[in-house]
Amino acid sequence: MPVEGIFTNTIEILGKSIDLRARNQNLISSNVANAETPNYVPKSLVFEDELQGALKGGSKGTPAITNARHIPLKGTGSRLQSVTGRVVETPSKSPGMDGNSVEIENEMSKMAENQIMYNASVQILSKKFEGIKTALREGK
């Protein structure tokens, strides 16, 4: 096992995931708030593929680590830091007569999903810290 200290990569990934989910929550709130605004087009944050790319090491502009003896030019940490996600417009197939293309059912389910994934990340993160604490207490 490479020396990464006790705070492994997982903590950084979970932190990033929490950050991005929180940003996504802002966009979903904005969509729900503008559910009645004429000509409003809903937006969403897409980051899953970028996050996965950063983990695999194939992220844009950073050399991939394909061998354990490679020296990372930019660690996975900094690659993860560069993941910001991208804001995409997600208009519904049938916008209303006022040009508004928010589907409130869709937004509410996206919000529930985002919330559950956020809570899951927080829970795993706190379990991770709990594990470290248990180790520090010698399992007591």
Place this chain on the structure above:
Amino acid sequence: MDFFSSMNVSSSALTAERTRMNLISSNLANANATRTPEGGPYKRKDAVFAATPVETRFNRALDNATGREVRQVEVMQIIEDQSQPRMQFDPSHPDANPQGYVAMPNVNVVEEMADMINATRTYEANVTAVQAAKSMALKTLEISK
């Protein structure tokens, strides 16, 4: 990026929907009002919503891409429906014209009721969004508890 901007966005929508609800109440209450201070029958009122960027100093300083995309909602204008008044035959009414017709407000009660359901549901959706943001923010405080 913070949860408070999410809550601010949702509460701006709550304010906007409440304004709309007030206008709907006003329309329903005055569905039969033939006299107004401006003269003539009551005219149906409606709110015009507009999506406006959330300009916080925090967002500007960070030049945050996601932050720039977040829009809150504002009631830009309250308009009066300029459609023709509903003419109702009632010769005994003091406001009747020589032909015996009274100019009634251009309020369609059924339409107002449908709008009211819409406003209520949107309000509820935004309350749920506030609750979601709140529970997420509180959940974060549980890390390393």
